[in-house]
Amino acid sequence: MADVAGYRRPPRGTQPEYLHPPYASTRKRAPTQPLVLLPHTLSEVTGPLFGDDHVRVEDGDLTRQHDGEPLGERIIVGGQVLDENGRPVPQTLVEIWQCNAAGRYRHKNDAHDAPLDPNFSGAGRVLTDKDGRYRFVTIKPGAYPWRNHQNAWRPAHIHLSLFGRAFVTRLVTQMYFPGDPLLPHDPIFNGTANEKARNRLVADFDWDTTVPEHALGYRFDIVLRGRDATPMEKSR
Amino acid sequence: MSLTATASQTVGPFYRIGMEALYVADLAPAAAPADKIAIAGRVIDGEGNPVNDAVLEIWQANAVGKYAHPDDAQTKPLTPGFIGFGRVPTGDDGMFRFTTIKPGSVPGPRHMPQAPHLAVAIFMRGLLLHLVTRIYFPGEAQNADDPILKLVPAGRRHTLIARETAKGLEWNVILQGENETVFFDC
Secondary structure (H helix, E strand, C coil): CCCCCCECCCCCCCCCCCCCCCCHHHCCCCCCCCCEECCCCHHHHCCCCCCHHHCCHHHHECCCCCCCCCCCCEEEEEEEEEECCCCECCCCEEEEECCCCCCCCCCCCCCCCCCCCCCCCCEEEEECCCCCEEEEEEECCCCEEECCCCCEEECCEEEEEECCCCHHHCEEEEEECCCCCCHHHCCCHHHCCCHHHHHCCECEECCCCCECCCEEEEECCEEECCECCCCCCCCC | CCCCCCCCCCCCCCCHHHHHHHCECECCCCCCHHHEEEEEEEEECCCCCECCCEEEEEECCCCCCCCCCCCCCCCCCCCCCCCCEEEEECCCCCEEEEEEECCCCCECHHHCECCCEEEEEEEECCCCCCEEEEEECCCCHHHHHCCCHHHCCHHHHHHHECEEECCEEECCEECCCCCCCCCEEC
C-alpha cells in the first residue's frame, strides 16, 4: 500500500495565526513554542463521519424549536460545501450556534444586558446533500458588546462547525453579514491577514435563497481542505 | 479547479449551545470494563490558570488499529458500533475527562507502524484556529520507534505521553511556558 495522500497546506495568510494580540484572549492561550510539522498519516486523513441519524428535521429550522416563533428578522442561510479541488462535500455535518436578535446567547456565562427569547435556543444541525448543499432557517443575530477593548462590539455572526471527511478537514468558522459597519473594527474577523480570505467570511445577500413573503436569503459557501494534487504511487 | 479553504474562527465562549448535542465522553460504551481506560487532565493557560471554556475532540482507531472510515484500506476488522470519536468540554476547574479503549497500531509515513495514539483537536475562546496534538500511552514499547514522536524534540516528547495514576491516565494541556504541550502544524 502506498503512503496516504495528504491534504494541502494553507497558503500564507489565508488562515489566522494563533497569536493575534488585538484579540486579547490569544495572548495567554496561543502556543509560544514552534509547532511540529505533522505529516498526514492514516490518523489525519480519516475522521468521524456522521449520518442522517444525527440530524432531525427541526434541527435545520431554528424558528420552529419552541411553541412560538422567535422575535427578529427571519432569514435563510444556505450554500455549498466544496473541497479545495472544487468537489462537493456530501453528507457532512454542519453544526451552527448563534445569539438571538437582541444579541444575547442562551448560555449561563453571557452577561450581556439584553433579553433572552423564550422561543429561541440558537442551535442547529444539518447535513449537506449529495451536492454538498446545506440550508437552515433562523433569525438574524444581533451585535453584542464584549470586553476585548474599550467599546468593543462583535459584528452579527453565526458560528458554523464542519467535519468534512478527515481529521484535518475539521473547520470551525463564523459567517458575517454584508455591510456590517463593525467588521473593520472586529479583531476576530481581522485575525485572518489575507483580505480576500477574510472577506469570504462575509455571506452574500442572495435572491435565489430569498423566499417571497417569507424571509431574506444569504449565501455562504464553505471550502474545506482538499487532497494534495501530487499523484500517488500505485500499490501493487 | 483550485480553491482555498475557508478561514477558521474561534468557537468563542458559548460553543456549548451548538456543540453539546454531540458531546461524547465514553468512546467505547460497549467495550468490556477491563478494556476501558479513563483519561483526564486539565487545560492550563499562560498564567497558570485553568481554562474553563475549552472543548476537546478525540479521534482514534479501534483496538486492532482500524479506523471506522472508508479510506482505511487495511484488512483489519471494524468493531460494530465503535466510531472512535469523542468530544468533551472542560469544567470550572479546567478538567476534562473521557473513557475509551487503547487503540491498536496504525501505519505511519513509509508504512512504519505508529505507536498507539489518540488524535486530539482543542478549541476555545482565544484560539482562532484549533490546536492539534496527540495522546500516547505510558509504558508502550512502540513509543521509542514512533515516527511522529521522533519528529518532536526529545525534551518535549513527554508532553504527549499520558501518565499512569491510581484513577487512570492523566494528560494535561499546557498552553504556554516551560512544559508547553507539543502542538502540531497539521
